[in-house]
Amino acid sequence: MLRLPPFEYYTPQNITEAVSLKARFGEDAMYSAGGTDLYPNMKRKQCTPNTLIGLNELKELSLINIDDDGISLGSGISLNEVANHPEIQKLYPALSKAASLVSAPQLRNMGTIGGNLCLDTRCTYYNQTYPWRKALGFCLKKDGDICWVARSSPVCLAISSSDCAPVAVALNAEFHLTGENGQRITAAEEFYLNDGISFLNKTHDELLVSIRIPSHEGWLMGYKKLRRRDSIDFPVLSVATALHLDKAGVCKNARIVLGAVASCPQRALQAETLLKGEKPNAELIETSAIAAAKLAKPMDNTDMTLGYRKKMAANFVKEAINEALGQ
Amino acid sequence: MKQLLTLKINDEKHEFWVSIHKTLLEVLREDLHLTGTKHGCELGECGACTVLINGEPILSCLILPIEVQGKEIMTIEGLAHSEKHGTDCKPHPLQTAFAQQGASQCGYCSPGMLMTAKALLDKYSNPDRERIREAISGNICRCTGYAKIIEAVEQAAKSNTKLPQHT
Amino acid sequence: MSKNSKFDWIGKSWTQVGGLAKAKGETVYADDLFLPRMLYAKMLGSPHAHALIKNIDVSRALEMPGVIAAITGKDLPIPYGILPVTQDETALCVDKVRMVGDPVAAVAAIDEETAEAALEEIEVEYEPLPSIISIEDALAEEKVQIHQYAAQGNVHKKVSLEFGDTESGFSKADHIRQELFYYEGSTHLPLEQHAAVAQMGANNRLTLWSSTQTPHYVHRTLSKVLEMPASQIRVIATPVGGGFGGKTDPFQHEIVACKLAMLTGRPVKLTLTREEVFYTHRGRHPVLMWVKAGIKSDGLITALHFRNFLDGGAYGSYGVASTFYTGALQTVTYPIGNYKFEAMRVFTNKAPCGPKRGHGTPQPRFAMEVLLDKFAEDLGVDPAELRLRHLVPGNSRTVNHLTVTTNGLGECIRKAAQVSEFNKKRRKSPQGKGVGLACSAYLSGAGLPIYWNKMPHSGVQIKIDRGGGVTVFCGSVDIGQGSDSILAGIVAEELGIHIQNIIIVTADTDLTPVDLGSYSSRVTLMTGNAAIAAVKPLREQILSAASDVLKIEVEDLTIKNEKILLKNGSRELAAFVEAVQWAESKFGTLGSVGSYTPPRHGGDYKGAGVGPSPNYSYSACVAEVNCDSESGYYSVEKIWIAHDIGQAINEKLVIGQVEGSVYMGLGEAMMEEQVYRPGKSDIGGLHKNPSMLDYKSPTSLDMPEIETILVETNDPEGPYGAKEAGQGPLLPVMPAIANAIYNAVGVRVDEVPITPDKIYKGLQNIKSEKKQKNWLPGRIGPTTFPNVEFPEPIHVDPPC
The missing domain is CATH 3.30.365.10 (Aldehyde oxidase/xanthine dehydrogenase, molybdopterin binding domain)
Known part of the structure; x- marks a missing residue:
C-alpha cells in the first residue's frame, strides 16, 4: 500500500490562526483542504511537508455570496457544490461545467475549488512514485537538475492541469489572498506564472480565501476539455471562452483561454481582438480559433501525442466559441 | 505523532490511538479490521476504497481520520444495517440486487461501487441510466463492463420504492 | 429457454x-488476512532496465529497529518458470537485473512503513548494460544478451510451420493481399493488487495464501525453489480480485513471502503496490504482423502466410505457448486450405508478457478480421456474407490437425448482423457513423497440461x-x-x-x-x-x-x-x-x-501441443461507432455480440462473461497501452504509465450498451454441451471497431489502440495531395517489417 510520509497536523479554527501557523512553520508546512492533489503527491514523495495545516474547520472558506455585481466563492467549497449549484449553473455555466468535469464524483466531493485553482502542475516525469523517479534520476521539479521533457530547458515544463483555472481567467476572476502581511486581491490572470515550479504568484504563507467573479450578465461562455476517458482524467487540452454580444450580435468583448498547454493558462489575446467589434460567423470563428491555437505549444509530458494536442487546439477553440454561442 | 481519535463508523463509536498520517483506509483495514473496504491504487484513481462520509461517497485513501472526526462514516459492513427494513442481518436491496444480477464478478470493486450506489439512491430514488453511469464513473470495474452493475442499481431502485420510507 | x-x-x-x-x-481476499505476529514484506526493485549486480549489502537495513529479516537472490537461487522449457526466473535477481522493477532484495518488518523505509537502506552496486527495448533492437543486438539460453541473440523462440503447400494455394487464389498490422501490449489491471501471506506452522508445514489463478503450479514451484517436499506445503488460493491471466504464473512475491516466513517463524504478508503490478505484468504481447492471404472470388481462403514478431519482455513466462497461439487458431475460425506460420518471440528489457484473456489470439484475430474486411471490399461482397460462405464444418479436422466438433459461427454471424441491422447500416450510414463486423473462435481449455503427465x-x-x-x-x-x-x-x-x-x-x-x-x-x-x-x-x-x-x-x-x-x-x-x-x-x-482428462486429439508435429481443445467457442461481433470527421474523436455507440456457448450452464453468468470480455476488448481497442520509454541507455525501459490514472481503463461513461445473443450448439465434449465464454468474446471486438471506423470515416487503422490522433492522421492523409508511398490514402499502421530469415519450416501434411 502506498502510504503518507509522517507529518504533524494542525487544525486552525480561523484564517488568522491558519496563516500564522503557516508563517511559523515556513516552507516545510503546507495547507491541506480536500487533500485530493496533495495526498497523492505526498504518497509519491513529490512533497514531504513536516506539517500540515488543515483548512476544513475554517467556516469562512465555505461561504457563497451572490449579489448583483457577481459572486464570491469560498475556496473551500467542494467541486461538486460548484458543479451543482443552481445559481452558478445559471450565471457561470462554464465554471460549473469545468468543475463537473474534474476527475470523478467522489473526488469532487472532497476536492475544493481553491485546491483545483492551486493544483500542482503535472508531468509524466514528475507524477510518479519515488522508486520510479529514482530510476529516472529525478527531475528539475523535484530532487533533480534536469527537465526530461526538454533537456536543455532551464525551466520546469510541468503542465497546468486545472479545469477551473482557465475558466477563472476567462471570467476575469479576482482571487482574495490572506497572508502574514495581510490581505491582497489579485486578478486570476496575474496569479498564474508560466513556470512549472513557481506556477503561482503568491508567497508560501498566502492562503487563497475566496474567488470573486464579476457579474457576467449578458455574457455567453463555454468550456471544452480533451482527455482520453470521459471520467477521472485530467485535461490534456482545454479551452474556456467568454463572449459578450450586444443585441445586434456584435461581439463587444471576448476572453479566450487555453489550458493544459503550458505551465499556466494561456490567454488568446489575438483571437479576442479578432472577435471584438465583429459578428462572429463561421469564418471569423475559424480565423480566431487558428489565431488562438498558435499559443498552444504542448510538450510531450502528458497523455495523448503533443502533435494531436496541438492540432486539436484550433478545433477546441472553435467548439468552445460555438458552445458559448449555443451552436 | 499518535493521537487519540474517536470515529463514528456504522453507527458505532470507535476510540483509538493512531498515527496522524495514517489514512482512513489504513485505519479501517489495519486498525479496525473492517477489511470490506478495498484498495486498488491508494492514489484516488480507482474508487475501490469509497466509503460514505455524512452520506456522500468519498475516497478513504485520500482522507485522514482526523478530518472526519464527528462525522458519520459508513462502510460496506454497515450497509446492510443502514435502513430499517426488517431484521438487521437482511441485506440492503442493493446487495441483493448485486448478487442476483451478477454485478459482482471478482467482487473487488463491489464494496466501493455499492457505497457509491447507496449515496445515489439516497439522493435519487429512481435514477435513469445516464445518472447511474455518471454516479459510478469514478469506480473502475475490470470484470463486468458495468452492464450488470447498472442493471443491479436499477433493480434496487425499483425494490426500494416499495420500502416504507420511500412511499 | x-x-x-x-x-x-x-x-x-x-x-x-x-x-x-x-x-x-x-469475502476475504489475500490482503484482508491479518494473522497474529504477522510481519510485512517489501521487495526492492531495480532502477535499471538491464544491469549486472556487483554487490548487495543489506546490513544497514537489518540494523533498523523493526526490521526482522532481509534476503537477496543468494537466498533463493533456484530458477523456476511456469513452462518446463523456460525456467528463467528467480525470486530475487541473483547476478543480473533484466527490467526496471526486477526485485533484487526483500525485507520483513513489523509494519509495512518500516519495511519500505528499510528498502532505502539497502545498498546495491550495479554495472549497467545496454538495454533492449524494442523488437527491432532485440533482432539487431547479437552481442548483449538478456538471456544466454535464447535461440539466437535475443530471439527467445522461433517457430516455422507449413501445413499443406502454401505456394500452390496462392497460385489458386484469385485475389492476394499482403498487409502489416501492429497490436500494442496491454495489461490485465486486476483491481486487486497481487497479495500473499505465508506462515510456517509448528509442524514445519508451510502454508501460503495467495491471490493466484493456479495454486497447483504455485505448489510445484514452491517445492522446487524452497527445496521442500510438496507434501509439506499447503497452497490456498484466496478469492481472486481479478485475474484475466495476470495471476497465472508463480510469482516472486509468493516465494519471497514463504522464504521470509520460514526464516522468521512468523506469518509474512507481501502485497504488491499498483506500480509493482504493472511490472509483474504477464500481459498481452505487443505483436508486429505480416500477413499474406489468397482467396478465391467466392471468398475461400486458399492460402495464408502469417509471420509475426512477439515482444516478450524480460522473461519466458508462457511466451512459448503465446507464440504458438498466435498461429494455431487461425484455421479454427475459418477454413484455410494451406497455411504457413512463422513467428519469433524476442526478449526485451521490459515487464514480461504472458497470457492475457485471449492468450496470443487477439493479435492475429485483429489482423485477419481487418484483412477480411478489405477483401470484402475488393470483391464487393457484404462482409457478413463473405464470412458465411465458408465455415469450418462440424466434426472436421483443420489443416493443422485440430478437431472441430461443433461450430455455431454461422448462426452467430446471422444473428449479430440481423439484430444490429448491420447490412442496412453499413450501406446507408451517414458520414461519421459506421458499423463493423468481426468473428473469432477460442478454445475451451488447452488439450495438454503445462508439464507433461498423464x-x-x-x-x-x-x-x-x-x-x-x-x-x-x-x-x-x-x-x-x-x-x-x-x-x-x-x-x-x-x-x-x-x-x-x-x-x-x-x-x-x-x-x-x-x-x-x-x-x-x-x-x-x-x-x-x-x-x-x-x-x-x-x-x-x-x-x-x-x-x-x-x-x-x-x-x-x-x-x-x-x-x-x-x-x-x-x-x-x-x-x-x-x-x-x-x-x-x-x-x-x-x-x-x-x-x-481431455481427449488426445491433435497432430504429432513439434508444436502440435498448442491449439487442441475438447471444443471451440465461436463469436461474431458488430460494433457501431460515431466518429467526428474533423478531430477523429469517436465513441462506440453499441456492441452486439453473438456467442456460441454450446449450452449455457448459468445464462446470466455467461452473459456477464461476454460483457466483461467486450469491456476488456474495448479497452484494448480504444485506449489501453502498456508502453515504455525507448532508448538503449538513460531512461529507456521506464514504464510510461504505471498507475490507474495513466493506464486508461474505460470508465462507466466510456462503455456502450452491449447486446448479447447466445447461440447453443450442444457440443458433445462439453458438460451438457457447454463451451467456454470468458475469453472468446473479447477477440472480435477490436477488429469490429476498426472496421466500423473505416465504414464511418474511411480511415483504416491497422493497429491497436485505435486512438483519435491516429484517425485524425488518416483523415488528414485522405485530404492531402501527397499520396502515401505503397499505402492507400487514410491507412494508418506499421509500414516496415524486419527483414529476418526464418528457419526452413517443418512441413506437415494436412489430415486425410
Whole structure:
C-alpha cells in the first residue's frame, strides 16, 4: 500500500490562526483542504511537508455570496457544490461545467475549488512514485537538475492541469489572498506564472480565501476539455471562452483561454481582438480559433501525442466559441 | 505523532490511538479490521476504497481520520444495517440486487461501487441510466463492463420504492 | 429457454455462489488476512532496465529497529518458470537485473512503513548494460544478451510451420493481399493488487495464501525453489480480485513471502503496490504482423502466410505457448486450405508478457478480421456474407490437425448482423457513423497440461453428509468467472437438490483434488465434466437405496426439488435427506471422486501441443461507432455480440462473461497501452504509465450498451454441451471497431489502440495531395517489417 510520509497536523479554527501557523512553520508546512492533489503527491514523495495545516474547520472558506455585481466563492467549497449549484449553473455555466468535469464524483466531493485553482502542475516525469523517479534520476521539479521533457530547458515544463483555472481567467476572476502581511486581491490572470515550479504568484504563507467573479450578465461562455476517458482524467487540452454580444450580435468583448498547454493558462489575446467589434460567423470563428491555437505549444509530458494536442487546439477553440454561442 | 481519535463508523463509536498520517483506509483495514473496504491504487484513481462520509461517497485513501472526526462514516459492513427494513442481518436491496444480477464478478470493486450506489439512491430514488453511469464513473470495474452493475442499481431502485420510507 | 425445461438449474440464471458475500464485503481476499505476529514484506526493485549486480549489502537495513529479516537472490537461487522449457526466473535477481522493477532484495518488518523505509537502506552496486527495448533492437543486438539460453541473440523462440503447400494455394487464389498490422501490449489491471501471506506452522508445514489463478503450479514451484517436499506445503488460493491471466504464473512475491516466513517463524504478508503490478505484468504481447492471404472470388481462403514478431519482455513466462497461439487458431475460425506460420518471440528489457484473456489470439484475430474486411471490399461482397460462405464444418479436422466438433459461427454471424441491422447500416450510414463486423473462435481449455503427465486435468470429490449437505471439493479457483457456481449448478442438477445445500470447497492443495487452474478457459468444460463424473455414482447410490426401501424399480425413480419422485408422476416418495441416510446405511460413507482428462486429439508435429481443445467457442461481433470527421474523436455507440456457448450452464453468468470480455476488448481497442520509454541507455525501459490514472481503463461513461445473443450448439465434449465464454468474446471486438471506423470515416487503422490522433492522421492523409508511398490514402499502421530469415519450416501434411 502506498502510504503518507509522517507529518504533524494542525487544525486552525480561523484564517488568522491558519496563516500564522503557516508563517511559523515556513516552507516545510503546507495547507491541506480536500487533500485530493496533495495526498497523492505526498504518497509519491513529490512533497514531504513536516506539517500540515488543515483548512476544513475554517467556516469562512465555505461561504457563497451572490449579489448583483457577481459572486464570491469560498475556496473551500467542494467541486461538486460548484458543479451543482443552481445559481452558478445559471450565471457561470462554464465554471460549473469545468468543475463537473474534474476527475470523478467522489473526488469532487472532497476536492475544493481553491485546491483545483492551486493544483500542482503535472508531468509524466514528475507524477510518479519515488522508486520510479529514482530510476529516472529525478527531475528539475523535484530532487533533480534536469527537465526530461526538454533537456536543455532551464525551466520546469510541468503542465497546468486545472479545469477551473482557465475558466477563472476567462471570467476575469479576482482571487482574495490572506497572508502574514495581510490581505491582497489579485486578478486570476496575474496569479498564474508560466513556470512549472513557481506556477503561482503568491508567497508560501498566502492562503487563497475566496474567488470573486464579476457579474457576467449578458455574457455567453463555454468550456471544452480533451482527455482520453470521459471520467477521472485530467485535461490534456482545454479551452474556456467568454463572449459578450450586444443585441445586434456584435461581439463587444471576448476572453479566450487555453489550458493544459503550458505551465499556466494561456490567454488568446489575438483571437479576442479578432472577435471584438465583429459578428462572429463561421469564418471569423475559424480565423480566431487558428489565431488562438498558435499559443498552444504542448510538450510531450502528458497523455495523448503533443502533435494531436496541438492540432486539436484550433478545433477546441472553435467548439468552445460555438458552445458559448449555443451552436 | 499518535493521537487519540474517536470515529463514528456504522453507527458505532470507535476510540483509538493512531498515527496522524495514517489514512482512513489504513485505519479501517489495519486498525479496525473492517477489511470490506478495498484498495486498488491508494492514489484516488480507482474508487475501490469509497466509503460514505455524512452520506456522500468519498475516497478513504485520500482522507485522514482526523478530518472526519464527528462525522458519520459508513462502510460496506454497515450497509446492510443502514435502513430499517426488517431484521438487521437482511441485506440492503442493493446487495441483493448485486448478487442476483451478477454485478459482482471478482467482487473487488463491489464494496466501493455499492457505497457509491447507496449515496445515489439516497439522493435519487429512481435514477435513469445516464445518472447511474455518471454516479459510478469514478469506480473502475475490470470484470463486468458495468452492464450488470447498472442493471443491479436499477433493480434496487425499483425494490426500494416499495420500502416504507420511500412511499 | 423452453428447450431446457428438462433441467432444473442448467441454462437458468441463478445467483452466483458467493455473490452475496461479495456484495456484503465479507469475502476475504489475500490482503484482508491479518494473522497474529504477522510481519510485512517489501521487495526492492531495480532502477535499471538491464544491469549486472556487483554487490548487495543489506546490513544497514537489518540494523533498523523493526526490521526482522532481509534476503537477496543468494537466498533463493533456484530458477523456476511456469513452462518446463523456460525456467528463467528467480525470486530475487541473483547476478543480473533484466527490467526496471526486477526485485533484487526483500525485507520483513513489523509494519509495512518500516519495511519500505528499510528498502532505502539497502545498498546495491550495479554495472549497467545496454538495454533492449524494442523488437527491432532485440533482432539487431547479437552481442548483449538478456538471456544466454535464447535461440539466437535475443530471439527467445522461433517457430516455422507449413501445413499443406502454401505456394500452390496462392497460385489458386484469385485475389492476394499482403498487409502489416501492429497490436500494442496491454495489461490485465486486476483491481486487486497481487497479495500473499505465508506462515510456517509448528509442524514445519508451510502454508501460503495467495491471490493466484493456479495454486497447483504455485505448489510445484514452491517445492522446487524452497527445496521442500510438496507434501509439506499447503497452497490456498484466496478469492481472486481479478485475474484475466495476470495471476497465472508463480510469482516472486509468493516465494519471497514463504522464504521470509520460514526464516522468521512468523506469518509474512507481501502485497504488491499498483506500480509493482504493472511490472509483474504477464500481459498481452505487443505483436508486429505480416500477413499474406489468397482467396478465391467466392471468398475461400486458399492460402495464408502469417509471420509475426512477439515482444516478450524480460522473461519466458508462457511466451512459448503465446507464440504458438498466435498461429494455431487461425484455421479454427475459418477454413484455410494451406497455411504457413512463422513467428519469433524476442526478449526485451521490459515487464514480461504472458497470457492475457485471449492468450496470443487477439493479435492475429485483429489482423485477419481487418484483412477480411478489405477483401470484402475488393470483391464487393457484404462482409457478413463473405464470412458465411465458408465455415469450418462440424466434426472436421483443420489443416493443422485440430478437431472441430461443433461450430455455431454461422448462426452467430446471422444473428449479430440481423439484430444490429448491420447490412442496412453499413450501406446507408451517414458520414461519421459506421458499423463493423468481426468473428473469432477460442478454445475451451488447452488439450495438454503445462508439464507433461498423464494425470487428469481436473478432479472433483464429493461427500454427502447425513443431514443432506453436499460438499464439493475441487482445486479450481473462482476468479470471478463463476467456477464455483458451475460446480454447484452441476451437482445440484444431478442430485435434484437446491444450490443452497451445496458447500463448495476449492483451491486448497491440502483439501482439494488437483485442478490445473483458472486459465485457458478450461474450467467450465473440465471441472464440469469432472463434477458430472463425480456426482453420477452418488445419484445412483441414492436411487438404488431408495429403490430397495420403496420397493420401486430404480429406473422409475428420480430426484427433484430435494425429493425422491416417481419419474412419470410428481408424488413425493421420500425426502432427499431420508434417501441419503438409506444410501449411507446401504453403502457406507457417501463419497465419490470424478476426474477429467481431455481427449488426445491433435497432430504429432513439434508444436502440435498448442491449439487442441475438447471444443471451440465461436463469436461474431458488430460494433457501431460515431466518429467526428474533423478531430477523429469517436465513441462506440453499441456492441452486439453473438456467442456460441454450446449450452449455457448459468445464462446470466455467461452473459456477464461476454460483457466483461467486450469491456476488456474495448479497452484494448480504444485506449489501453502498456508502453515504455525507448532508448538503449538513460531512461529507456521506464514504464510510461504505471498507475490507474495513466493506464486508461474505460470508465462507466466510456462503455456502450452491449447486446448479447447466445447461440447453443450442444457440443458433445462439453458438460451438457457447454463451451467456454470468458475469453472468446473479447477477440472480435477490436477488429469490429476498426472496421466500423473505416465504414464511418474511411480511415483504416491497422493497429491497436485505435486512438483519435491516429484517425485524425488518416483523415488528414485522405485530404492531402501527397499520396502515401505503397499505402492507400487514410491507412494508418506499421509500414516496415524486419527483414529476418526464418528457419526452413517443418512441413506437415494436412489430415486425410
